[in-house]
Amino acid sequence: MRPDTHTLETPLRVIPRDLHDVSRKQISPNALRVLYRLRESGFGAYLVGGAVRDLLVGGNPKDFDVATDATPEQVKQLFRNCRLIGRRFRLAHVVFGREIIEVATFRANIDDGSGDRETDDGGRLVRDNVYGTIEDDAVRRDFTANALYYTVEDFSVRDYTGGFEDVRNRLMRLIGDPETRYREDPVRMLRAVRLAAKLGFEIESATAAPIPVLAPLLAEAAPARLFEECLKLFLSGHAVESFLGLEHHGLLPALLPETAAALKSNRSGALRRMLLEGLRGTDVRVANDEPVSPAFLFALLLWPAYCRALMALQAQGVHAPEAQRRAADRVTVHQLEMIALPRRFSLPMQEIWLLQSRFSQRQRKRVFRLLAHPRFRAAFDFLKLRLAASDEHAADVAFWHEAQQQPGDELAAQLDGHDASYVDADTGQSEAPRKRRRRRRGPPGVSPT
Structure with missing residues (x-):
């Protein structure tokens, strides 16, 4: 078992096709089109995040996200059916009928002044469009299980944060210092509970420890965003486990204060x-x-x-x-x-x-x-x-x-x-x-x- 404190210096691990369960047959054909066109145009392109994680545990992803070194404007030039969205995170959406393939440019943690990043007085990110390398992109993601990259180049999975082992051990682990990451975005506390409920994972001890103390920070999150997060928590097929997770980690009084008091x-x-x-x-x-x-x-x-x-x-x-x-x-x-x-x-x-x-x-x-x-x-x-x-x-x-x-x-x-x-x-x-x-x-x- 890996230690409870996570290091950002985990060496790259390449998991070849014969050692993982991700198959192109399980991936959206439209996502594959995006991956191949980006690569054919000279850009790096990877299936990333929840889709890779879910495929590794035998799930059926609903969304397929792509990460690339192409800028949003370059992605738009490659796809006529593309629109650019977002202020906090600039993203490209490639639209195939009812399906949208979200394409994000690799982002970096450190701003050298050339990018577009802004935080408020509490340390929360309000805009984050500083581009970087795939290594930069991996360590700025929230959980190790979400920082896995699948490439059609050789059909391998690339792991920069130890996420492959965490998925095998069914652990939700934050990348970096948990308190700092929660202060950047308090909704990550809800995401930890929701993903653990959905996947049947346990929240790793160092990741779980600050949650009861920092739960009041949810009051600083946008109410509209919390509404959407509630729909994900309770209308995605794992409502009971989500509720129990909120109770267990001290988040229910912060999210539904009067209900918690009544119960x-x-x-x-x-x-x-x-x-x-x-x-x-x-x-x-x-x-x-x-x-x-x-x-x-x-x-x-x-x-x-x-x-x-x-x-x-x-x-x-x-x-x-x-x-x-x-x-x-x-x-x-x-x-x-x-x-x-x-x-x-x-x-x-x-x-x-x-x-x-x-x-x-x-x-x-x-x-x-x-x-x-x-x-x-x-x-x-x-x-x-x-x-x-x-x-x-x-x-x-x-x-x-x-x-x-x-x-x-x-x-x-x-x-x-x-x-x-x-x-x-x-x-x-x-x-x-x-x-x-x-x-x-x-x-x-x-x-x-």
């Missing part, structure tokens, strides 16, 4: 059971190539925070419907300070929460109104998830499951008997014919489960 205060563990059950279901849907919704995901991730805020408002005597609306708004606004959740997801997320209190209703008009609600299906799926926390919702789940199966006239006839006495989900009051309304003993809002 900590929920002594029964019911909210955590529900959350993990929902993430398992998400992983199953991804595995089955079924659609997944960011709105439903964040409804799940922030549900503990919503329940905690709701109970606090109800304890203050706020009327149930008003407490529900205020709790939903409060949790959403607070989370937006960290993660830029677009309104097209935050509004349906809130609807899923607010509809939960209506599943106890049985009045015919209200039942049919809820069944016709555009968010009914998502809200009902969410209600079923709550059974993982408590069986108190079993009767509601059974009723609404049956209601969806029945013809409208049969359901209406069945519900006629319920109209004489029902609980109004909006007011939280029981109604009976020709009798004045009376209040329930306790607030009827959404229970923690």
Whole structure:
């Protein structure tokens, strides 16, 4: 086993074709076109990063990135279907229909003044376009497993940082001093957890050690970037392991502070059971190539925070419907300070929460109104998830499951008997014919489960 501290002076290791599992048959034909054209034009060109790493562990990469000594402008001259993007990192995108091959010029760590690099007062890179050699490029990448280069010249894999052995040992190891690298880009802490979850790797001890201490630096990352990272963490088929990794390494309070606080205060563990059950279901849907919704995901991730805020408002005597609306708004606004959740997801997320209190209703008009609600299906799926926390919702789940199966006239006839006495989900009051309304003993809002 290699030592926990990584040296940048690891000698180049060339792994010949007969000692690795990367094959051209597994590589995108469009990526091969880019590699061959760059080489034919006199440039160095390598398949790099996640694609090489994933192929070495038997995975199926979705993206194929290329590294080269050609500048972005030179790449653009070679490919008519190329566009240049990025300010922080200048990149060339070679477009083949729906597939984009990203081509990056080798970058260097040391700026001799000829390049374009800028850092802020905290040491974070805000622009990094200093070009260098392949050796320079290797040591400035984040993890050793991502610093492997495959060449079509002789079909070998070139390793400048010891990444080949780390992949074999299933280790995520940062290149360079971990604290310095995390301060350059705090999102690397999330990437370490995400990649370890995806690949079934362990985060090497020196790489893991600074994470709990530096986790608050995530507050300095761009909220839009954290939103995208959350989608990668939880909607890529390894949501459960990602969540457990965030918990284990102390990142959950930094990324989802109110959820972390709610889970900590929920002594029964019911909210955590529900959350993990929902993430398992998400992983199953991804595995089955079924659609997944960011709105439903964040409804799940922030549900503990919503329940905690709701109970606090109800304890203050706020009327149930008003407490529900205020709790939903409060949790959403607070989370937006960290993660830029677009309104097209935050509004349906809130609807899923607010509809939960209506599943106890049985009045015919209200039942049919809820069944016709555009968010009914998502809200009902969410209600079923709550059974993982408590069986108190079993009767509601059974009723609404049956209601969806029945013809409208049969359901209406069945519900006629319920109209004489029902609980109004909006007011939280029981109604009976020709009798004045009376209040329930306790607030009827959404229970923690």
